[in-house]
Amino acid sequence: MAESSARKQNIVVLTVAAAIILLSVVMTLLFSGRFLEGLLFDSSNKGYQNITFTDAVITCRERTESQFGRRLRTLELDNHSSRFDEREFLYKIFIRVETPAAKAGGLTQHYVNCFVKSSSGLIGKFEAWEDKQEKVSPVTENDTNMFGWPR
CATH class of the missing domain: 1.20.5 (Single alpha-helices involved in coiled-coils or other helix-helix interfaces)
Incomplete structure (x- = not known):
């Protein structure tokens, strides 16, 4: 018992x-x-959790390298403009890329904007564009310039 x-x-x-x-x-x-x-x-608006600035740079660098592939000659991080945006909880990474020019030989510059979410480390926005300089003039009837003078 x-x-x-x-x-x-x-x-x-x-x-x-x-x-x-x-x-x-x-x-x-x-x-x-x-x-x-x-x-x-929703934990997506809590900002910084596990993603560091370096993680964001590496993520953007890998995406840029896959985007440009074998054409990539130079990839340079813009340390002055790249930053963490506290209002949007985003790492804003800016990169300058050089690739071989199609016709003229030499190099063509491209600019990349890459925004990485600090909560997940995923890319929220990725933009890449080529720096082009073109001669632009207004289109007019009867082949005159914008003041009406003949060309």
């Missing part, structure tokens, strides 16, 4: 201890805001 009551007492003590530990874990997760984070709350 004494053995049976001691066994029941041990079971009760272990059950209460497990309940206290479980309650402690749940309360910690609840008050830290991580308990319902994935279910009710």
Whole structure:
């Protein structure tokens, strides 16, 4: 009989201890805001979590290298303009790229804007364009310039 009551007492003590530990874990997760984070709350607007500036640069660099492929000759990070935007929780990475020119020989410059989400490390926006200089004049009837003078 004494053995049976001691066994029941041990079971009760272990059950209460497990309940206290479980309650402690749940309360910690609840008050830290991580308990319902994935279910009710959107964690995308919390800003910096695990992504560093270097991670964002590496992500953009890899995307730029895959975009330009074997044509890529020079890839240069703009350290002055690249930054973390606290309002949008984005890393804004700016890169200058040089590729071989199609006709004239030499190199053509391209500019890349790459915006990386700080919460996930995914690229939110990627833009690349070529720096072109073209002679532009207004289109007029009867082949005159914009002041009406003949060309």
